[in-house]
Amino acid sequence: MKIRALTGGEMEQALPALARLRIEVFRAYPYLYAGSEGYELDYLHTFSKAPDALIVTATNADNVIVGCATGSALTGHHVEFAEPLVDAGIDLTTMFYFGESVLLPAYRGEGIGHAFFDAREAHALALGYKRACFCAVERPADHPLRPDGYSPLDSFWTARGYKQLAGALSHFDWPETPDGPKIVHRMHYWTRSF
Numbered sequence: 713m714k715i716r717a718l719t720g721g722e723m724e725q726a727l728p729a730l731a732r733l734r735i736e737v738f739r740a741y742p743y744l745y746a747g748s749e750g751y752e753l754d755y756l757h758t759f760s761k762a763p764d765a766l767i768v769t770a771t772n773a774d775n776v777i778v779g780c781a782t783g784s785a786l787t788g789h790h791v792e793f794a795e796p797l798v799d800a801g802i803d804l805t806t807m808f809y810f811g812e813s814v815l816l817p818a819y820r821g822e823g824i825g826h827a828f829f830d831a832r833e834a835h836a837l838a839l840g841y842k843r844a845c846f847c848a849v850e851r852p853a854d855h856p857l858r859p860d861g862y863s864p865l866d867s868f869w870t871a872r873g874y875k876q877l878a879g880a881l882s883h884f885d886w887p888e889t890p891d892g893p894k895i896v897h898r899m900h901y902w903t904r905s906f
């Protein structure tokens with residue numbers, strides 16, 4: 713597996729893979745995202761213009777991108793995620809935002825999730841950020857679509873030094889069925905200082 717951190721014009725080459733992986737990986741619990749190419753094009757266009765943006769890619773032996781992780785500044789971008797942080801008294805210029813980590817199931821458990829964090833944290837540190845955050849969807853323990861044996865990633869994130877930010881929540885809507893209505897989801901912030 714090859715891990716690469718792409719910035720600037722180089723990110724363009726990974727955008728189609730990122731769209732494909734977001735639709736495929738986020739289809740599963742807990743996200744249950746019924747993604748559409750139209751939304752992905754809008755999202756990726758906005759993301760690629762964000763200040764300090766990067767995409768970390770994981771490429772297999774056949775040179776296929778099988779995982780991606782993203783990050784960017786929060787200032788002037790991701791308004792829906794930025795506002796609750798401002799309300800919590802956080803200076804957005806010091807906070808780097810991790811957008812998503814999406815890796816095909818066949819490649820999990822080999823340390824790529826750690827590599828995604830390592831690359832994004834190194835990028836944020838090099839740019840002078842003092843802390844990082846990401847959001848994770850809230851699901852009740854008895855959600856009817858929770859797979860048997862499902863294990864949340866909380867212990868992984870805690871081991872990486874991230875903690876849930878008390879009192880800050882964002883709300884983000886997406887459809888859970890193709891052509892279905894957008895459903896509002898509560899998202900918790902996880903943050904750490906460097």
Ligand SMILES: CC(C)(COP(=O)(O)OP(=O)(O)OC[C@H]1O[C@@H](n2cnc3c(N)ncnc32)[C@H](O)[C@@H]1OP(=O)(O)O)[C@@H](O)C(=O)NCCC(=O)NCCS
Nearest residue numbers: 737812813814815820821822823824825826863864865868
């Ligand atoms: C998040 C994701 C990229 C992690 O990928 P990964 O390559 O399997 O992660 P790693 O192999 O680096 O494992 C990292 C650590 O987390 C642990 N871990 C991985 N998946 C776990 C799970 N479902 N539950 C509990 N712990 C888990 C590993 O055991 C490992 O722990 P260790 O450091 O003590 O050995 C992958 O699980 C994924 O794509 N998930 C679906 C999308 C998602 O939920 N993304 C996060 C929010 S955007």
